[in-house]
Amino acid sequence: METLNKERTWLPRLGPLLPRQIPEPVHAGTPAPEFPLPWSIYRWIDGTEVSSKAVQDWATFGTDLATFVHELHNIDLMGAARSGELSWYRGGTLKGCEQDISAFFGDCRATEDSGLDVETLEQLWRTAIELPEPSSSHVWLHGDLRPANLLAAKGRLHAVIDFGCLSVGFPAAEHAPVWDLPDPARQAYWNATNIDDLTWIQARAWAIAVGISGISDYRNIWPAFVTDCRTRLEAILTDAATR
Template identity: 60%
Template sequence: MGLHEGEIAVGEGLVRGLLAAQCPEWAGLPLARVGAGTENTMYRLGGDLLVRLPRTVEKGLALRKEQEWLPRLAPALPCPVPEPVHAGTPTGAYPARWSVYRWIEGAEAGPDSVRDWAAFGADLAAFVRELHGIDLMGAVRAGDLSWYRGGGLGECDGWVGEYFDECRAVAGAELDVDTLERLWRAARALPGPRGPHVWLHGDLKPTNLLVREGRLHAVIDFGSLSVGHPDAEHSVLWDLPAAARHAYRDASGLDDETWDRARGWAIAVGVSGVAYYWRTFPAFVAECLARLRAILADAAGRG
């Protein structure tokens, strides 16, 4: 079952056909599927390459941002990020953009890979600080660099309200949705973000943070790269253990209003993820439920 309307079916045969037509020098390399997220399917190509194929034509537009901006951002960042090496073009069999990157070795951030969560939180804060400090190089919050998470919470009122109702219907028996909605409304009532726009990764969840030797090693998947206010950048902290979350906040010096707005973003994204993917992507729903439970534990003074 697909996750989105208009999803393109992807298999090894299709990927080999794309490689044979557009980069035949790699067509004979070993090919193995290594995962799929909400927006892309990934295949490891040989030992040193990764093929990334968006699930829909629309989501393929995000790869163009990576191909244009990552080579310019990478030199200023403190750890590796994806390096595009081929910009795949649409075909009749696969009508979306696709891309080949250098493979980055590492494990997803989790209890089996991270040695010290407080150190991990401080390392992540350092990465975010450097990313947000990079000159915009003429980029502005417009077009494909104008993702919703770089704006204000008020801009999301309509769809967030609908997702609260849907989340309550499917998960209300196991989740205190009323308290989450109260916290969201409190964040929504705060003054909006101030300060200049910055570069945003947009989705710093653990599956996009690679670990080697127990420490943060690389940050991947810049498909949500945008320009805007940084509040939502911090929202994924509730995907991490409390030690990482608190170390990140201390290292970043986030004030109470910024923290509460970030929590509001975490709630909005979590609630919408539960509602939208409830029947199609249980693994992602589990991630969203864990995030929302962490927020409730924090609010109750248990996190």
């Protein structure tokens, strides 16, 4: 119910201030015998899930996504604060989830048989959590900008959907899903955002954390997502070896 409340409250305020379409809630339903959970209706947005077939120019796409993130992060908080329904662990600090992520690394070391270099990934993660914690101001966060939550039209970013993780917090984790995109998009994104080295290293650590926990949590129940997580982690390893 908290997700429905925050989306109904904040999306109509954020939408007019953003350079791409986002969901527009038009009705919030209540539980009933026919469907015993809260539900909602959103205005339809045309578009195609982001993929190599839907995007012709990945560098332009990366710049478009960076522009969206920049605009979202620069919207006034309008009195919103990091508490209750606007609190989301990816907007906090890396140290805050160190214990959980360490357990996921342990699980993957014990069970991972795909050749994934878990040791190097954990070293990159450890390097990040030893750095100073973020001191930047809190900003609005989408919370889950992976390709499944992005829509393309005419080869470019058209809309950003699924604001169920909308929150207020530190920005580093917001950049993590760029490792789900091809290298030209990632490089264009970095160039457009001009992220400092500290934030970039923290963003990479968040990308590792989500990927390693995804493999551990969904290994036997969501194979497609596990494949996505492995692909992300391999991209991080390749990037780390060349950057």
